[in-house]
Structure formats: C-alpha cells, structure tokens
Amino acid sequence: EDQVTQSPEALRLQEGESSSLNCSYTVSGLxxxxxxxxxxxxxxxxxFTLYSAGEEKEKERLKATLTKKESFLHITxxxxxxxxxxxxxxxxxxxxxxxxxxxxxxxxxx
Amino acid sequence: xxxxxxxxxYKIIEKRQSVAFWCxxxxxxxxxxxxxxxxxxxxxxxxxxxxxxxxxxxxxPKDRFSAERLKGxxxxxxxxxxxxxxxxxxxxxSSLAGGDTEAFFGQGTRLTVV
Numbered sequence: 324e325d326q327v328t329q330s331p332e333a334l335r336l337q338e339g340e341s342s343s344l345n346c347s348y349t350v351s352g353l354x355x356x357x358x359x360x361x362x363x364x365x366x367x368x369x370x371f372t373l374y375s376a377g378e379e380k381e382k383e384r385l386k387a388t389l390t391k392k393e394s395f396l397h398i399t400x401x402x403x404x405x406x407x408x409x410x411x412x413x414x415x416x417x418x419x420x421x422x423x424x425x426x427x428x429x430x431x432x433x
Numbered sequence: 434x435x436x437x438x439x440x441x442x443y444k445i446i447e448k449r450q451s452v453a454f455w456c457x458x459x460x461x462x463x464x465x466x467x468x469x470x471x472x473x474x475x476x477x478x479x480x481x482x483x484x485x486x487x488x489x490x491x492x493x494p495k496d497r498f499s500a501e502r503l504k505g506x507x508x509x510x511x512x513x514x515x516x517x518x519x520x521x522x523x524x525x526x527s528s529l530a531g532g533d534t535e536a537f538f539g540q541g542t543r544l545t546v547v
Contacts, residue, residue: 366524366526412475412476425474
C-alpha cells in the first residue's frame, strides 16, 4: 500500500531561521510528487510538482528537492507570512488517486 | 481569473439527515475533484470527473455518497444519510486536464454532523 509520511508534524521557527520539511514515500512507479500550502480555513494552494530524482524547483523562499525515497521543502529565511500547513502528495503510474500526507504545520514567529 | 467556487461554506446537520454541496470549477477546466479532509489529516480523494464522466470513484462510500457533474461544468456532492464520521471539510478542485496537472482548490465546505 502506498504510504506518504511527513515530518515533523509541527515546526516552530523564528523569523529568518531556515529549516526543511520532509516528505517520505513508499510507492511504486512515482508519476509526480506535489507540494501544497494550506492556510487555515482555505483550500490547498499548489506550490510545486517534482517528477524525477534530482529535480529541484524554487519559488521565493521555498525550494523543493526530490530523491528516490523522499522530498524536502527547504524554507530559507522564513517570514511570519510563511506560517501555514504544508502538504505533500504523490501520484503513481496507473492510478489517478493522489495520496496526501498529513502535513507539517509551520509557525514562524516574528 | 475567478477561482473554484463552493457553497455553502459551513453546514451543521443532525445524523441521518441529507446534505448537498455545490462546486463551480474554473472556466475551461475539464477535470473536477471532490476531496474529504478530516481535521488533522491530508485531503482524501472521493471522486474525479473528466468533463461529465467519472474517472475514479473507488474511494467514494457509494452507499451514502453520490456525486454528479452537470453538463461537464458544475458539480454536486450529496450525503444521504449522514453519519457522525462524515464531519469534515469537503474540498472541490479543478484542473485543465487530469494526471499531473496543477489542481486549484476551492475554500471548502465545513460539515459538522451532530
């Protein structure tokens, strides 16, 4: 059975304190790994799609990387407005069903 | 560009009652998804439509849940009868195509079953 595990469950940072969120997966035939940001009371907002090991994508203070077993979302010099829950999801070949992790709740203190 | 619209935003019903949620996707998006997100968990796909046809509904509890997509545009998700464990946020999303394309989510409907 496909599994997606995100860690840590919660993370508190000071403004400017860089860190990384982890998404590990055990799936066969990965077709894509997706990162989303979700603010309280809102739907997830798409951030990145990664397709193959070694791929990296960046957007402002966020950088997503992918290996054969996990993905990292690096947050450089975070600001309070980066506070949100970050979700990852994987889609495998032959299945239309994306499997989401439980998310990492990030709080950035000023 | 208008986003995905959902209504209502909140709904409180008693168990065994019926409830319906409505979704209007982004114009031109062929693929529409309904997700269930229980508090503290990631979204779980219930059903995926491509235009007005069902692509996957393997995780939809068909004894009580039903969904349709009228004319390949708007969609409704119905629960009849509701159970306590159906309390969750129901999210609608749409994308230009299925597969790996980016999905845009609505704000969701928060359902509380008492």
